[in-house]
Amino acid sequence: MRAIVIYATCEGQTERIAKRCADVMRRAGVATDTYDVTRNDVAELAVESFDAVMLGSSLHYAEHDPRIAWCIREHRQQLASIPTAFFSVSLGIISEHAKDRAEAEWLADEFLHDQSFNPTRRACFAGALRYSKYGWLKKRLMRWIAEKSGSKTVTTQDYEYTDWNAVNAFATDFTALLIGNTTERLQSTLAS
Incomplete structure (x- = not known):
């Protein structure tokens, strides 16, 4: 089982969250790489080399990073056939106003809807x-x-x-899904 966490960061908090998720997955036995689309060419990304993909983007001025949108569109078929996760990072998620929190959630959902992407797991985290x-x-x-x-x-x-306990829980939940899928595949192979 190989996984990758693909992320877009501005000031570094999304990167910290992505790396924490990858670390949680690695410690559970899932070989996990990270890829920053803000520093690397997205066209060089070989998503088909991975069994699972997690994507993360910061939310700035009500927009997620277009390079993450490009990754989703470019690899739509592959992403539809494997376990996926998406996380959005914004300050709106911790606003004292319920309307702002709801808008941060809605913007994440709207981004996924616009990309016709339905990840297996989704979360919104506060940034910095x-x-x-x-x-x-x-x-x-x-x-x-x-x-x-x-x-x-x-x-x-x-x-x-950032609520690091929530980040750990999200990564742990996704990892459990991956390990469960691997176990099911192994059992299916052994039964044949």
Whole structure:
């Protein structure tokens, strides 16, 4: 069983989540690679080499990364035939306003719907405010968004909101599905 976690990251939190998922899967015995589409050519990605695929994208300005959308469209047939997972990373998921949380969930669902992609597992995780990595304009914009949603607004500090227990649980659940599928395939092969 070989798996890959394909992700798109801006300031690094989606990468941290992707690598945590891959680590959980590896520790459970599933050989897992990671692939950052923001640093590597998506056209070189050989999805057909893997038995399972997890995809993750940050959500910025109500949009998921178009390179993740491209991966889904380009490998639609392969993804439909293997176990898949998708996670979205945004600050909206931890807003003190229910409307913002619902919108973050809806945007993830809408992205998947637009790609005609129905992953086996799906999750939304909170990201981080990396004020130290933002330029002047983005820092002001993110401060305004944070203030509106009830998050931290001191721009001289960074804030991490990711629920690592939820990330571990998501990766563990997906891994259990993979190991179960492998066990079923082995039992089927032995029975023939």
